[in-house]
Amino acid sequence: MKHLFDTLFSPRRRALAAALVGTLTTAVSLAQAPAPATGAPxxxxxxxxxxxxxxxxxxxxxxxxxxxxxxxxxxxxxxxxxxxxxxxxxxxxxxxxxxxxxxxxxxxxxxxxxxxxxxxxxxxxxxxxxxxxxxxxxxxxxxxxxxxxxxxxxxxxxxxxxxxxxxxxxxxxHADMRMSALMSVLRDDKQLKNIYLIGQDYSFGQAVLREARSQIAAQRPDVKIVGDELHPMARVKDFMPYAAKIKASGAQAVLTGNWGNDLTLLVKAARESGFEGSFYTFYGNALGAPAAMGDAGIGKVIAVADWFPNVPTPESEAFYKSFRERFPSxxxxxxxxxxxxxxxxxxxxxxxxxxxxxxxxxxxxxxxxxxxxxxxxxxxxxxxxxxxxxxQSLAVAVMDKQGAPGVKFDVEGSGYGFRVIRNLTPQQAEQPHTCTMQRP
Incomplete structure (x- = not known):
């Protein structure tokens, strides 16, 4: 029996078997690997x-x-x-x-x-x-x-x-869908009595304020709009005059669709003016806004998005980590x-x-x-x-310090991130349309 075992599993035959297994493994791996994209881009x-x-x-x-x-x-x-x-x-x-x-x-x-x-x-x-x-x-x-x-x-x-x-x-x-998601949180803010609306003076900014007036009237008629204005898009360098008006109005919150530098400069000016109210935003979770607000934004900057890095699922976390590996700065x-x-x-x-x-x-x-x-x-x-x-789904999140419950990841190395406080399924976020599609 020992002789038969040694014959069947001799070093030479074991080496040949290992080589065969290696060849087969390589062949299987090659078969499973995606074919390269060689066609015209x-x-x-x-x-x-x-x-x-x-x-x-x-x-x-x-x-x-x-x-x-x-x-x-x-x-x-x-x-x-x-x-x-x-x-x-x-x-x-x-x-x-x-x-x-x-x-x-x-x-x-x-x-x-x-x-x-x-x-x-x-x-x-x-x-x-x-x-x-x-x-x-x-x-x-x-x-x-x-x-x-x-x-x-x-x-x-x-x-x-x-x-x-x-x-x-x-x-x-679209803006009405995002506004509805924000309003689902604003509606529950029972301390809110006065709000200031401000936006960029072009089609989107106008649409945001128009829908804000409509939804506030329908869902929180007790909330008074104490300011309602538009400013030139991407042209204002100093938002202190706007911040001064916001503070003087007695507003407890600002609602804005501003994005880019128009948002960053607005929240920075508001902080420097001593405004202590909340910001309901479409885009307050990125591009410098959290760093500009600092500790003053904790619990007060609220944003709506299709997704946040701190969405509490393993798949979401892996997705975000993969992006940070690709773009580490x-x-x-x-x-x-x-x-x-x-x-x-x-x-x-x-x-x-x-x-x-x-x-x-x-x-x-x-x-x-x-x-x-x-x-x-x-x-x-x-x-x-x-x-x-x-x-698609929508989420509403509030700014907090990295490391606080629900805030594993910060934004842009600022030390501040966003904790998800409201999730809307695609069905909950969906709204009717008035499109009459003309197909060719």
Missing amino acids: IRIGMIEGLSGPIANTGEAVFRNLVWATERVNARGGVKLPASLGGNRPLVIERFDSKGQTEEALSVLRSVIDRDISIVTQGNSSAAASALIDAINKHNERNTSRQMLFLNYSAVDPILTNERCSYWHFRFDA PADDYVHMRMQLMIESLAQAIERAGAAGGPINAATIAAQLEKADVTLAGQRARMRAGDHQFQ
């Missing part, structure tokens, strides 16, 4: 302010989109049949609008000249509205070179209501789930268009994008075909 033209007063927001968006495409490309790119070019990588190409609507339209022509059929933009509803009109006209005149517009941040409700377009898809919750700490889901939705739609037999163009991708249903890091969202408004 699918280019996405990002039109955004990359210079001027809101350049920081444009650069932050670019990092998000690059990270999202890297994830798709790491798994082999967009998977298409060989007849349609095989696996193809996604590539983001930058176009600087300088934060101006006319410049956005000008660089759109450059995008068209470079034969890029997918455009993305978000930081300015005014620019988004102009781009929708321009792309609609272009697509009517150039049926063989049609374009898609993917919107990640322009949240004027009209863009998926009265002015909805088959070629436009919005991946952020605190200055680059600006990650949005919706931008990741947008790229995932696009990849899904292109693959489905390919599986349906192609060709791959704006029309065939749009037909599949209407049915997008994606999940990432435990967050599931879908596109509503009726108005092309993405349906």
Whole structure:
């Protein structure tokens, strides 16, 4: 028996068996590895302010989109049949609008000249509205070179209501949806009696204040609006006069849709003026606002978003840690789930268009994008075909010191983070629409 064992399992045969197992393991690993993306890149033209007063927001968006495409490309790119070019990588190409609507339209022509059929933009509803009109006209005149517009941040409700377009898809919750989420918290603040409304003087800022007046009247008629004003967008350098008016009004809270430097400078001026009230914000959780407010913002700065780093799930934590590994500088700490889901939705739609037999163009991708249903890091969202408004969860969070219960991660190395205090499911966040979609 010992001789038979030694013969069957001699050192030489054991070595051969190990080599065979190693070969088989390598073969299996190669079979499981994603095929490289060797086809022509699918280019996405990002039109955004990359210079001027809101350049920081444009650069932050670019990092998000690059990270999202890297994830798709790491798994082999967009998977298409060989007849349609095989696996193809996604590539983001930058176009600087300088934060101006006319410049956005000008660089759109450059995008068209470079034969890029997918455009993305978000930081300015005014620019988004102009781009929708321009792309609609272009697509009517150039049926063989049609374009898609993917919107990640322009949240004027009209863009998926009265002015909805088959070629436009919005991946952020619009202003009325965000306002409703904020109001679910404001409604319960029984100490609040006086509130000050302030916003940027353009379509989005106007829409925010209009909806704020409506929802406060409906849900908290006992709350008095003691200030209601708009200021020039991205032009005010000193917000102290506004802060002085806010303090003098006796307001216990400020509600604002401000973003970028207009928010950072506003909250900084309010702190320096001695204002001790709360801030109900759309974007108070990033781009310098927490650091500007400091300890004065603890328990008082409230923000609404599609996702926060401190969403208490293992999938969310792993997702955020992965982003911080890719962009370790605190200055680059600006990650949005919706931008990741947008790229995932696009990849899904292109693959489905390919599986349906192609060709791959704006029309065939749009037909599949209407049915997008994606999940990432435990967050599931879908596109509503009726108005092309993405349906996803919303969360409301309050600022606190890092290390406080529910605040594992801070923002931009500030030492302050946001604790989630209210979660709305996609069904709870959803609102009716007035879109009459005109399909080609």
